[in-house]
Amino acid sequence: xxxxxxxxxxxxxxxxxxxxxxxxxxxxxxxxxxxxxxxxxxxxxxxxxxxxxxxxxxxxxxxxxxxxxxxxxxxxxxxxxxxxxxxxxxxxxxxxxxxxxxxxxxxxxxxxxxxxxxxxxxxxxxxxxxxxxxxxxxxxxxxxxxxxxxxxxxxxxxxxxxxxxxxxxxxxxxxxxxxxxxxxxxxxxxxxxxxxxxxxxxxxxxxxxxxxxxxxxxxxxxxxxxxxxxxxxxxxxxxxxxxxxxxxxxxxxxxxxxxxxxxxxxxxxxxxxxxxxxxxxxxxxxxxxxxxxxxxxxxxxxxxxxxxxxxxxxxxxxxxxxxxxxxxxxxxxxxxxxxxxxxxxxxxxxxxxxxxxxxxxxxxxxxxxxxxxxxxxxxxxxxxxxxxxxxxxxxxxxxxxxxxxxxxxxxxxxxxxxxxxxxxxxxxxxxxxxxxxxxxxxxxxxxxxxxxxxxxxxxxxxxxxxxx
Numbered sequence: 001x002x003x004x005x006x007x008x009x010x011x012x013x014x015x016x017x018x019x020x021x022x023x024x025x026x027x028x029x030x031x032x033x034x035x036x037x038x039x040x041x042x043x044x045x046x047x048x049x050x051x052x053x054x055x056x057x058x059x060x061x062x063x064x065x066x067x068x069x070x071x072x073x074x075x076x077x078x079x080x081x082x083x084x085x086x087x088x089x090x091x092x093x094x095x096x097x098x099x100x101x102x103x104x105x106x107x108x109x110x111x112x113x114x115x116x117x118x119x120x121x122x123x124x125x126x127x128x129x130x131x132x133x134x135x136x137x138x139x140x141x142x143x144x145x146x147x148x149x150x151x152x153x154x155x156x157x158x159x160x161x162x163x164x165x166x167x168x169x170x171x172x173x174x175x176x177x178x179x180x181x182x183x184x185x186x187x188x189x190x191x192x193x194x195x196x197x198x199x200x201x202x203x204x205x206x207x208x209x210x211x212x213x214x215x216x217x218x219x220x221x222x223x224x225x226x227x228x229x230x231x232x233x234x235x236x237x238x239x240x241x242x243x244x245x246x247x248x249x250x251x252x253x254x255x256x257x258x259x260x261x262x263x264x265x266x267x268x269x270x271x272x273x274x275x276x277x278x279x280x281x282x283x284x285x286x287x288x289x290x291x292x293x294x295x296x297x298x299x300x301x302x303x304x305x306x307x308x309x310x311x312x313x314x315x316x317x318x319x320x321x322x323x324x325x326x327x328x329x330x331x332x333x334x335x336x337x338x339x340x341x342x343x344x345x346x347x348x349x350x351x352x353x354x355x356x357x358x359x360x361x362x363x364x365x366x367x368x369x370x371x372x373x374x375x376x377x378x379x380x381x382x383x384x385x386x387x388x389x390x391x392x393x394x395x396x397x398x399x400x401x402x403x404x405x406x407x408x409x410x411x412x413x414x415x416x417x418x419x420x421x422x423x424x425x426x427x428x429x430x431x432x433x434x435x436x437x438x439x440x441x442x443x444x445x446x447x448x449x450x451x452x453x454x455x456x457x458x459x460x461x462x463x464x465x466x467x468x
Contacts, residue, residue: 012056012196013095015064015087017122018103023139023183027103028052028063030185031192036065036422049086050422061192064090064097069118077283080121080229084220085294087125088213092291096204099133099195100126103181104161106138106154116166117232123171124224127208131174133198135191136161141182213291220294221287230284237280244273302423309420316416320409327402334395341392348385355381 018024029036032054053062064086067079090097102122126134138158144151161168162178172178177194181187206215212223220226247269255262289297355378362371 010059011095012059012061012098012192012199013064013090014061014098014192014195015066015083015100016103017066017083017100018068022068022103022105023181024065024068024103026183027101027139027181027188028065030183031061031063031188033185034418036418049082051425052422053425056189056192056196059196061196069121070115075279075283076118076121077229077233077286080225081220081286081289081294082298083125084209084213084223084225085291085298087207087209088291089295089298091206091210092214096199097133097207097210098199098204099135100207101135101137101191101195103137103139105140106157106180107140107143108157111161111164111167117228119167121225121228124228125207125209126171127211127224128174130205130207131171131176132202133195133205134171134176135179135194136168136171136176137179137181137191139181139183141180142184217290219288219290221284226287229287233280233283237277240273240276240280244269306420306423309416309423313413313416313420316409316412320406320413323402323406323409327399327406330399330402334399337395338392341388345385345388345392348381348388351381352378352385 016024016028018027025037032052036050036052049067050065051062052065053060055061066083066086067074069076069079087097100122138154138161141154144154158178158180162172163169168176168178179187179191179194181191209223209225212218213220221230248266251262251266251269355374358374359371359378362374
């Protein structure tokens with residue numbers, strides 16, 4: 001009897017990046033064929049990554065969903081820390097990135113200066129040697145299908161992106177592939193197949209950030225991407241200082257007319273400028289971290305997020321179970337009331353028919369006095385029937401509302417569960433890498449944290465599958 005384990009599917013790791021509004025979440029959902037939109041608010045607020053996987057031609061394709069730059073919830077330096085960590089982590093484990101898919105909305109009328117700066121950071125992350133394993137994908141083509149004029153403009157815009165040196169130009173000349181995503185799974189799979197095939201033909205090409213942080217043990221701020229980010233932060237700091245000088249001059253000129261108001265505004269302005277400068281310095285300080293320090297921090301973040309999600313699932317499940325018990329009690333009481341109410345409704349409906357027939361006979365015989373009394377009875381019975389019907393409708397409405405509440409809680413459980421699975425997948429990836437990092441460097445707390453996170457994530461995933 002053969003007891004050997006089945007062979008493991010070949011792994012293809014692909015990092016997915018995107019500009020604001022590029023449809024990155026929908027792109028990943030299309031490939032893995034499930035909604036991964038849940039949990040993105042949490043990821044955005046904590047500048048973390050998530051891993052989603054699916055099978056393709058016998059290969060286990062794993063998509064690393066990285067946070068995007070220019071996010072209003074987090075600083076760009078935090079985004080860079082997160083992306084650098086996950087890329088360095090996989091490299092340190094001996095697992096190679098097959099390539100990067102960068103998504104950009106083709107309907108954008110112009111490329112903003114902030115987008116150009118972030119594109120330079122991405123170029124520095126990848127490095128010229130790895131440009132050929134990058135797919136530069138434009139999105140939103142499906143919205144132009146019925147507008148020939150807009151479609152022609154988009155084609156020209158695509159060419160402009162390709163030949164603009166400080167956007168896609170340098171990467172295209174270095175071998176990056178331009179492709180289009182029309183929101184179909186086939187066009188998305190074409191990008192995955194291209195990178196997978198390229199990896200099979202040429203082997204693994206390490207990214208520049210991986211060589212800098214892992215091979216050369218550089219601090220993030222000293223890498224090419226870190227220096228570019230620092231330069232951007234320095235420009236922002238200089239801009240703030242210029243603004244401060246202009247505002248001080250303006251306020252000083254108005255001093256003679258409104259001294260009291262001037263003092264208040266000056267104090268508030270200085271406080272704001274000092275805060276922004278301090279935040280800029282903090283952003284730079286966050287880049288002063290090596291791979292091992294970053295690993296410890298990210299391990300803690302992942303464990304904390306997983307704990308929060310797990311607690312939220314337990315709370316939501318408890319609320320749903322309590323609501324179901326309440327609904328069961330309500331249904332039993334409603335059944336008894338409805339049975340009694342139905343008897344009253346049927347009685348009053350029969351009484352109305354009887355009175356209606358009697359009214360017809362009295363009208364035919366001209367019995368005015370008797371007719372008046374019967375009409376009053378008819379009005380009273382009709383009022384009773386209306387009251388019983390309204391009460392029954394109110395009970396039915398309450399039952400529907402209660403069922404809707406339970407359905408909403410079930411949906412919340414499902415959404416939280418998907419987020420938990422995504423974080424658990426990332427936890428396994430991060431945890432195993434930290435065990436290796438701790439063994440190589442002799443940092444034993446790192447080993448312990450990696451073992452704990454990996455085992456907890458695996459146990460959680462196993463538990464989820466059993467419950468499913």
